[in-house]
Amino acid sequence: MPDHALLAYGRAQCAAYPRVVDYMDVIASICPPAAADVLRESSIAEAAYARRDAAVQAICDRSRHRPRITPVRVARVPEFSEVGMEAWEDHEDSAEDVSLMHGDLVGSAPGYLSIDLSSEAEACVTAEAYRRRPPVEVKGWDKVIGVGYRSPTGDFVLRDPMAEPELPNLAIVGKGHYRVRVHYREPDWEADTPQHLLVMIYPGRGDRVIDLKKSSS
Structure with missing residues (x-):
């Protein structure tokens, strides 16, 4: 026409x-x-x-995590992600992808870490960086999995790859070996409340994957 x-x-x-x-x-x-x-x-x-x-x-604020020891760095963001959260470091040693997700929650390789979230609910996301290993917390969480992570650049930043905002750098001692502990609580679908994600990272060696929720039961 x-x-x-x-x-x-x-x-x-x-x-x-x-x-x-x-x-x-x-x-x-x-x-x-x-x-x-x-x-x-x-x-x-x-x-x-x-x-x-x-x-x-308001829900995220009411359910804010109270750490048992003082973290060096804390970041909290509400998130609505269709693809979850990831950290990828631009380095020749970084893996292109992570083929294995542990507990349908977290996958780790040198320079790359991915966390799976439901694409149908908002998420209250908290990240905490420590200089030493924090106490294990499993009560109130549906999944708690610890993995090893090697940072080739010292720039470990969790983000939704399709949106903003991103969290601050959590590799507080620079490049090297870390342990990452991922806590997940499912949303209450009937009450239409968000899911919750708590990520703790601290310096430490070892690539062992530990299902802390199962090991404590």
Whole structure:
């Protein structure tokens, strides 16, 4: 359809608005009543998102982790991820991928660590970096798995690869060997509450994978 015909069609739609309209968003630029409705619906949707974000943040704040020893660095972010969290260091020794996920939760290779999350719920994400091994905590968590991790650059940053924000660098002593302890609590689907993720990282050698939840039961 040529431009003049499209414009005439849009004006006809506007004249009939709101009784007849096929493309409200499309004609909004030439139709003030449609533009007002588009703006109103957008404002309603943004307000709903803001309320949801505030509710999730309130839950994250109420359930904030209280560490048993003082971490050197702490970061907390609400997250909605379709692909989980990962840390990848740009180095020739970094693995291209992680083929094995332990407990359907965490996979580790030199320069690369991935954490699986549900793509259908928000997440309260907490990361804590320690200079020494923190006490083991399993109560209240559905999964707790410890893995080894080697940082080839000393730049260990967890992020959602498809979105912001990212967490700060957790490799507090630079490149080298670390242990990473990943805690996961599932969302309450009926109550529509977020899932929870707590990541503890501290210097330490060893590549052994430990299911701490099972070993403590």
